[in-house]
Amino acid sequence: KNQVEQSPQSLIILEGKNCTLQCNYTVSPFSNLRWYKQDTGRGPVSLTIMTFSENTKSNGRYTATLDADTKQSSLHITASQLSDSASYICVVSAYSSASKIIFGSGTRLSIRP
Amino acid sequence: DSGVTQTPKHLITATGQRVTLRCSPRSGDLSVYWYQQSLDQGLQFLIQYYNGEERAKGNILERFSAQQFPDLHSELNLSSLELGDSALYFCASSASDRGTGANVLTFGAGSRLTVL
Numbered sequence: 001k002n003q004v005e006q007s008p009q010s011l012i013i014l015e016g017k018n019c020t021l022q023c024n025y026t027v028s029p030f031s032n033l034r035w036y037k038q039d040t041g042r043g044p045v046s047l048t049i050m051t052f053s054e055n056t057k058s059n060g061r062y063t064a065t066l067d068a069d070t071k072q073s074s075l076h077i078t079a080s081q082l083s084d085s086a087s088y089i090c091v092v093s094a095y096s097s098a099s100k101i102i103f104g105s106g107t108r109l110s111i112r113p
Numbered sequence: 114d115s116g117v118t119q120t121p122k123h124l125i126t127a128t129g130q131r132v133t134l135r136c137s138p139r140s141g142d143l144s145v146y147w148y149q150q151s152l153d154q155g156l157q158f159l160i161q162y163y164n165g166e167e168r169a170k171g172n173i174l175e176r177f178s179a180q181q182f183p184d185l186h187s188e189l190n191l192s193s194l195e196l197g198d199s200a201l202y203f204c205a206s207s208a209s210d211r212g213t214g215a216n217v218l219t220f221g222a223g224s225r226l227t228v229l
Contacts, residue, residue: 034217034218036220041201041223041225042222042223043115043117043203043205043220043221043222043223044156044203044218044220045115045220046217046218046219049217089155089156091218100169101146101158101218103155103156103158104155105154105155106155
């Protein structure tokens with residue numbers, strides 16, 4: 001069964017600190033993995049996208065890693081800012097005759113001043 | 114502005130009623146996806162259309178239906194509304210009908226439906 005599991009479910013850190021969010025997946029055959037940021041009440045916005053051959057990708061203070069062998073990904077946020085408070089969603093796509101896009105349930109990150 | 118336009122932004126209606134949510138995809142995108150997000154829940158995939166044809170179906174209730182028109186905009190019809198249908202409904206678009214390669218889903222701002 002195609003699944004995407006994220007941990008932790010929620011996280012609170014102080015402004016300026018770093019954090020790492022985890023994503024484990026069992027989606028097969030794997031096509032790509034994306035991280036989205038969703039502010040409360042807003043639509044998700046793509047942060048990074050990685051295909052099988054990529055193991056790291058950065059977008060400013062956000063760095064995503066992918067280990068296709070262990071089927072794990074992480075999103076590292078450096079020097080957190082109050083505006084980083086949001087839900088972070090891991091999304092994995094599978095090759096199929098029709099689009100197969102599996103969403104994780106997200107990690108809710110809160111940054112405290 | 115993501116380029117995906119959803120209307121209305123907010124909608125309040127009563128149980129038993131019927132509403133239509135509209136989505137205009139990003140220019141050049143042929144694929145439209147609909148998602149439901151209840152309070153503090155993850156995104157639940159409802160249905161996908163590609164160039165006017167249904168491509169994939171998720172956990173969409175029989176009371177819900179959708180279509181994609183020749184100009185590629187899509188409408189999600191929700192009927193016999195229940196209190197539990199209150200949620201954010203997101204539309205997303207992508208260039209192709211597959212989640213392959215660098216095909217990124219671009220989301221609209223959502224339509225917030227409140228059923229009283």
